[in-house]
Amino acid sequence: MEINVEFGGGAELLFDNKKVHDVLLPHKEKEWILGDLLVWLKDNLLKERPELFLQDESVRPGILVLDTVNYVIKPNDRIIFISTLHGG
Amino acid sequence: MPLCSAKCGKKAILKRPKTGDAMCKECFFEAFENEVHFTITRAKLFKPNATVAIAASGGKDSTVLAYVMKLLNKKYNYKLKLLLLSIDEGITGYRDDSLDTVKQNRDDYEMPLKVMSYKDLYGWTMDEIVAEIGRKNNCTFCGVFRRQALDRGANLLKVDYLATGHNADDIAETVLMNILRGDLARLNRCTSIITDSGDGIPRVKPLKYAYEKEIVMYAYFRKLVYFSTECVFAPNAYRGHARVLLKDLEKIDPSVIMNIIQSGESIKVNETANMPSLTNCMRCGYVSSQDICKACVLLEGLNKGLPRLGIGKSSKVKRILNENKLKNNSCNINASTCCRTSTGDVEDIEDKKCLCGGSQTIKSLPVDKIMSDKLTI
CATH class of the missing domain: 3.40.50.620 (HUPs)
Known part of the structure; x- marks a missing residue:
């Protein structure tokens, strides 16, 4: 399943400093929920400092996801992660 | 959605x-x-x-x-x-x-x-x-x-x-x-x-x-x-x-x-709590709750090689400043040259052997002394 993942607000620094990624998710028995994607991103796309992205099976409280972790991902979805940073 | x-x-x-x-x-x-x-x-x-x-x-x-x-x-x-x-x-x-x-x-x-x-x-x-x-x-x-x-x-x-x-x-x-x-x-x-x-x-x-x-x-x-x-x-x-x-x-x-x-x-703070009153810094004139404002204390610490001076309680700072004053009460360098070059940069006070330790001139600049054109981009 092909989807589009976007990082912003500083979160892209953890992902090779690239904002937009086209991602091909491998086929699996059950449907992909957002929570699965988070773990998949951590294992496959994340380049550095995983503790700044995930905390206990969900994104760290400073990162915005525009829905819940139980969202069922559909093909060609666009999923955006934006980091909030202190300061400024 | x-x-x-x-x-x-x-x-x-x-x-x-x-x-x-x-x-x-x-x-x-x-x-x-x-x-x-x-x-x-x-x-x-x-x-x-x-x-x-x-x-x-x-x-x-x-x-x-x-x-x-x-x-x-x-x-x-x-x-x-x-x-x-x-x-x-x-x-x-x-x-x-x-x-x-x-x-x-x-x-x-x-x-x-x-x-x-x-x-x-x-x-x-x-x-x-x-x-x-x-x-x-x-x-x-x-x-x-x-x-x-x-x-x-x-x-x-x-x-x-x-x-x-x-x-x-x-x-x-x-x-x-x-x-x-x-x-x-x-x-x-x-x-x-x-x-x-x-x-x-x-x-x-x-x-x-x-x-x-x-x-x-x-x-x-x-x-x-x-x-x-x-x-x-x-x-x-x-x-x-x-x-x-x-x-x-x-x-x-x-x-x-x-x-x-x-x-x-x-929240209403209990009246018996110790609330500081505001005054002006004796060195730079900026508003402060102490005789010498935090910025000037921090600067003095930096310029004297005691960078931790302003970290922590103000009572500790007062004690250290007083001790320094007693030790160095005889600055024999002219105040205009003491610790500062003509460009206003603080020099290494150890080199100059200045005895006041820089306390005479180390302060933030008063507003009217700031070159405003220098600050524009």
Whole structure:
């Protein structure tokens, strides 16, 4: 399943400093929920400092996801992660 | 996603972090802007025809503040003259880059920009200070110096107000920090939407009730350009702990942030608590709760090779300063040359063998001594 993942607000620094990624998710028995994607991103796309992205099976409280972790991902979805940073 | 909860008929594309409401982009913009407008009008923040300096760092908060202020000023005819004021702390790989973003804001929002630097004001960049003090207490220096630098800039520009991008999360963090530290004087004033720095230029916080997550979301959907690198020196700051606590609490219930601010606003500090009275610094004249202001104490520490001098309690500082004074009561170098070159840079006092240890001349420059043309970019 092909989807589009976007990082912003500083979160892209953890992902090779690239904002937009086209991602091909491998086929699996059950449907992909957002929570699965988070773990998949951590294992496959994340380049550095995983503790700044995930905390206990969900994104760290400073990162915005525009829905819940139980969202069922559909093909060609666009999923955006934006980091909030202190300061400024 | 369901339909927009504002009943505009459009499909919702986001969930408001503050309320959990599903909304479309346009209705979210309107709700966010209306709330800032409501904050401004309810607190009667600005008088018409006033000049407002927006403290601009190039980060998300000040970028959104500048954008929303420009928009509301036009939409509701506040009749304000807006300009940008930036501080260059001298942090390589952070502020040098973010100042480019501020210059972008200047062009995009058509506002004049003034930059003040720590190097010009204090003789030290943050890079040099961190090299001296290490990474543990550097945010104390930066915070004290920036606060004063902004006030000096506001004075120089002769503005009526200084607006900062402090958001609801910042204020809630500060309330928590002041409780954790038992700092009742600060707890008492940290939630004020308008504060007088003592020299007549009020500081105002139009984004006081705006959630950090909504500011980021607003900037994202409005496609505003902002600088998003964490300060290279920040991770060790004490505020980080309060921030983590707050973000964890917000996850359980977002209204925690508003509730903490409301608690801070409603707390009445016991009259028997020791509240400092404000006076003026004996060295630089800046408003201070002690004889010598924090910036001058920190500078004296830096210039004497005792960088930890201003860290901790003011009673400890007084004792050390007195001991130094007794030891060095015979400066035999002319005060105009003592510890300073003609360009005003503080030299290595060990080389000069100056006996006053620099206390004669080490102070932040009075506002009228600052070369204003030097500070323009």
